Amino acid sequence: MNRRLARIRAVQALYQIEMTGIEWKLALQSSMDDEEEADDYLYDVIPGVLAVQPKIDEQIAGQLEHWALERVGNVDRAVLRLAVYEMQHREDIPVNVALNEAINTAKAFGGDEAGKFVNGVLSNLRKARGLGAKSEYDSEDH
Known part of the structure; x- marks a missing residue:
């Protein structure tokens, strides 16, 4: 399984956990196709x-202007949580890669507006915490 697909499966599992309270291994299993095998990244x-x-969640909420975290869509929240985790806890993933992949994942699930929202939140968080280099999406055009 490539990393992009693994991120999608992680977002699906995190979404399912939030919505149902299911145990994470069951959520992971139900998010995967029968022929797929989870890798160490997902575990x-x-x-x-x-x-x-x-x-x-506290860090994400700190970057939301005039919004409460609870108002953010469940899928966008899952994308943001995964990205923040990657940005801060996965040394093997450059910050700009985590940010760009989160934007693309958000777009895949929610369209361009979701991608713009995720970009704004994560770019602000990256700047506030002094993380990594600029993203290819750091412009008004995206």
Whole structure:
């Protein structure tokens, strides 16, 4: 399984956990096609996000202007949580890669507006925390 597909499966599992309260391994299993096999990345990021989710949520909420985290769509919230985890806890993933992949994942699930929203939140968080280099999406055009 390539990393892009693994991110999609992670977002699907995180979404399902939030919506149903299902145990993470069951959520992962139900998000995957029968012929797919989970890799180490998935076994790290899903429980990793859950372990630090309150801290991640606090950081995301700090970047929302005139919004409460609860108003953010469930899929966008899952995308943001995964991206923040990657940006701060996965040294093997450059910050700009985590940010760009989150934008593309958000677009895949919610269209261009979702991508713009995720870009804004994560770019602000990256700047506020002094993380990584600029993203290819750091412009008014995206």
